[in-house]
Amino acid sequence: MSQINRSPKTYDVCVIGSGAGGGMAAKILTEGGLNVVMLEAGPQIYPEKDYKMLMWPYDLPHRGAGIGGRASENFSEFLAPNGAWQIDGEPYTSAEGANFQWFRSRIVGGRTNHWGRIALRFAPVDFQSKTRDGLGDDWPITYDDLAPYYDKVESYIGVFGTKENVSSAPDGVFLPPPKPRCTEILIKKACDKLNVTCIPARLAILTKAHNGRLPCHYCGQCSRGCTTASNFSSSQVLLPPAMATGKLTLLTGVMAREIVVGKDGKAEAVSYIDKATRTEKRVYAKAIVVAASACESARLLLNSKSVLFPDGLGNSTGNVG
Ligand SMILES: Cc1cc2nc3c(=O)[nH]c(=O)nc-3n(C[C@H](O)[C@H](O)[C@H](O)COP(=O)(O)OP(=O)(O)OC[C@H]3O[C@@H](n4cnc5c(N)ncnc54)[C@H](O)[C@@H]3O)c2cc1C
Ligand code: SF4
Known part of the structure; x- marks a missing residue:
């Protein structure tokens, strides 16, 4: 490994990852x-170049048949943007029998470039899985603690839906839903007859x-x-206003390798690989x-081992992740 270069300045914050969490x-x-x-x-992603919106099959190298012949995996070349959502050459293992x-x-x-834009809130009961069914742990916060932040996010990114008072899908701050299509009207009628809840989707x-x-x-x-x-992605909705402040330095093609901890036990730097x-x-x-x-x-976090944290950061329980 070549010499580690120290950055010339200390930033207020280093954010690792530019997706839903990092972008916000x-x-x-x-x-x-x-x-x-x-x-x-x-x-970096460039919508005008990378997005395939309104392109014809003959505009694409394999007429949209599939990236690297992987049409069977649904990785059509049409999928936005640049190579679907699996990373070649980086295998992982999973438990036997698990899919x-x-x-x-x-x-x-x-993944906000790919997500289905279904923007649901957790319900109060989702914070109490241990109490409810004995699985996992109860969260240390409740739905009521989080609700004001759901409000803020929905107000900013724009989510359509309707107020329905369904306990497993709390209402939010919604834009009006689109008008239902004919088939949806028929399904709604049938559901109403059967007493099955049928409401418009909630999409960003x-x-x-x-x-x-x-x-x-x-x-x-x-x-x-x-x-x-017109739909939400971090790249189009969160990062442009952050860039506009002049206070965001975005480094692309850099893989964080380790969070470096100082003598006081506090994180002070991130070591990363510049892939280029x-x-x-x-x-x-x-x-x-x-x-x-x-x-x-x-x-x-597991890779961030040090004398003070031999099992990695945030891993005093051995259960990080
Ligand atoms: C096909 C698909 C459909 C989905 N549909 C829905 C849906 O309808 N509704 C819903 O709620 N959720 C959906 N999701 C899930 C949703 O997209 C994710 O939960 C969300 O994007 C997670 O946000 P995140 O910030 O944690 O991670 P991500 O959005 O994945 O962002 C993580 C970023 O970190 C970067 N990164 C990773 N490791 C490093 C490193 N070591 N150094 C530097 N950068 C790094 C990655 O390149 C990536 O850009 C969907 C996901 C997929 C793939
Ligand atoms: S959000 Fe609307 S305008 Fe944008 S790609 Fe989807 S359907 Fe088309």
């Missing part, structure tokens, strides 16, 4: 006046202009990427937000 952290922190550096393992698939998206915006798609973004024009191409940013130059560098920050997705965040 960067927006809030930069708008609050902090200097933030963001480390993202994947490349766990580790969906990842290594690109600016992470704009049914009217919202916070400077255009409403959906119902082209039905969401999975190809939305060039009008294959060199290891270090960036210093007063605080570090680990938002590399659930599994990759756990991996990073």
